[in-house]
Amino acid sequence: KAGVTQTPRYLIKTRGQQVTLSCSPISGHRSVSWYQQTPGQGLQFLFEYFSETQRNKGNFPGRFSGRQFSNSRSEMNVSTLELGDSALYLCASSLGGHLNEKLFFGSGTQLSVL
Amino acid sequence: GENVEQHPSTLSVQEGDSAVIKCTYSDSASNYFPWYKQELGKRPQLIIDIRSNVGEKKDQRIAVTLNKTAKHFSLHITETQPEDSAVYFCAAQDNYGQNFVFGPGTRLSVLP
Numbered sequence: 001k002a003g004v005t006q007t008p009r010y011l012i013k014t015r016g017q018q019v020t021l022s023c024s025p026i027s028g029h030r031s032v033s034w035y036q037q038t039p040g041q042g043l044q045f046l047f048e049y050f051s052e053t054q055r056n057k058g059n060f061p062g063r064f065s066g067r068q069f070s071n072s073r074s075e076m077n078v079s080t081l082e083l084g085d086s087a088l089y090l091c092a093s094s095l096g097g098h099l100n101e102k103l104f105f106g107s108g109t110q111l112s113v114l
Numbered sequence: 115g116e117n118v119e120q121h122p123s124t125l126s127v128q129e130g131d132s133a134v135i136k137c138t139y140s141d142s143a144s145n146y147f148p149w150y151k152q153e154l155g156k157r158p159q160l161i162i163d164i165r166s167n168v169g170e171k172k173d174q175r176i177a178v179t180l181n182k183t184a185k186h187f188s189l190h191i192t193e194t195q196p197e198d199s200a201v202y203f204c205a206a207q208d209n210y211g212q213n214f215v216f217g218p219g220t221r222l223s224v225l226p
Contacts, residue, residue, distance in 0.1 A: 043203060103205075105150075105158045
């Protein structure tokens with residue numbers, strides 16, 4: 001069974017640009033969550049999607065948005081990039097957001113904003 | 115909302131010694147507590163988890179304990195080995211099953 005797949009693995013952008021990251025969950029998983037990881041800040045929750053609907057959202061500005069498709073694949077978009085957006089963006093999938101479900105992470109997309 | 119604190123932020127131990135990482139959470143409704151290990155340049159991977167109806171769980175050299183009254187849980191690694199060197203994250207999931215809140219991480223170094 002393939003794991004959580006994220007593309008691209010690395011991205012270099014300049015300030016003001018926008019970027020789209022992609023995440024394919026484990027087959028059969030319907031919940032996809034996104035996290036921002038920066039040194040010293042741990043994993044900061046961005047949002048979570050289930051059945052194409054955003055169910056939960058973290059404390060990030062509106063420049064960060066996402067969506068989920070009918071096949072559970074998810075995309076995250078960041079508009080008007082800032083230097084502080086440089087980070088590793090991880091997505092994670094689980095079966096359906098039920099209690100005590102295990103969360104499986106992708107390898108992440110390393111975004112550098114110059 | 116839930117807040118998870120984790121200590122220490124860095125930990126160095128000699129190979130063969132034990133390592134203990136502690137986390138506290140704020141929301142008494144949280145009921146699922148996983149631990150993730152992230153090696154350099156790799157994805158976080160689940161190593162052990164515990165549910166609120168259990169006080170302790172072991173898996174070979176790794177164990178997790180939970181004190182619901184005090185709202186804290188700990189990761190114990192015995193007989194540490196160099197391959198245990200990584201960043202460890204604790205997390206708490208709320209009772210609605212929709213959100214995980216992670217601690218800031220502990221960088222464990224096992225010295226040969």
